[in-house]
Amino acid sequence: MEHGVSVAWSKVPWSRGAYIQWSDDAAAARDALALLAQSDGPLYFAGAHVSHVPGWIEGAVRSAQASVAQIAGRAKTTTPASGSLR
Numbered sequence: 001m002e003h004g005v006s007v008a009w010s011k012v013p014w015s016r017g018a019y020i021q022w023s024d025d026a027a028a029a030r031d032a033l034a035l036l037a038q039s040d041g042p043l044y045f046a047g048a049h050v051s052h053v054p055g056w057i058e059g060a061v062r063s064a065q066a067s068v069a070q071i072a073g074r075a076k077t078t079t080p081a082s083g084s085l086r
């Protein structure tokens with residue numbers, strides 16, 4: 001990123017919502033996060049809510065990178081003809 005960006009949330013239509021936050025139950029959050037970070041067949045979950053940095057763009061980016069790495073790793077071990085990416 002070369003330039004910073006500033007957004008006045010109050011001027012963004014349909015925004016103003018709350019960001020997500022794990023509960024104070026650290027053990028439950030850790031267990032849920034480990035589960036959500038795994039793919040479910042061809043489905044991958046990514047976003048700030050699936051990261052150790054919830055409520056921040058950094059968490060969303062980290063989660064996306066982790067999902068992309070998982071998908072790339074899976075693609076290396078499968079061939080399109082096999083159809084096993086399902």
Ligand SMILES: Cc1cc2nc3c(=O)[nH]c(=O)nc-3n(C[C@H](O)[C@H](O)[C@H](O)COP(=O)(O)OP(=O)(O)OC[C@H]3O[C@@H](n4cnc5c(N)ncnc54)[C@H](O)[C@@H]3O)c2cc1C
Pocket residue numbers: 009016017018019046047048049054055056057058059060
């Ligand atoms: C008021 C406010 C202020 C914040 N300030 C900061 C800050 O200063 N710094 C910071 O780092 N973070 C801040 N955050 C948190 C940050 O915005 C989020 O952590 C981040 O945007 C999460 O990214 P995400 O990709 O997980 O989800 P999102 O950014 O919410 O992206 C999800 C996308 O999915 C789309 N979508 C939803 N349902 C569907 C569907 N069924 N089909 C297709 N698309 C769908 C949505 O329209 C949205 O574009 C703030 C959040 C809020 C609400």
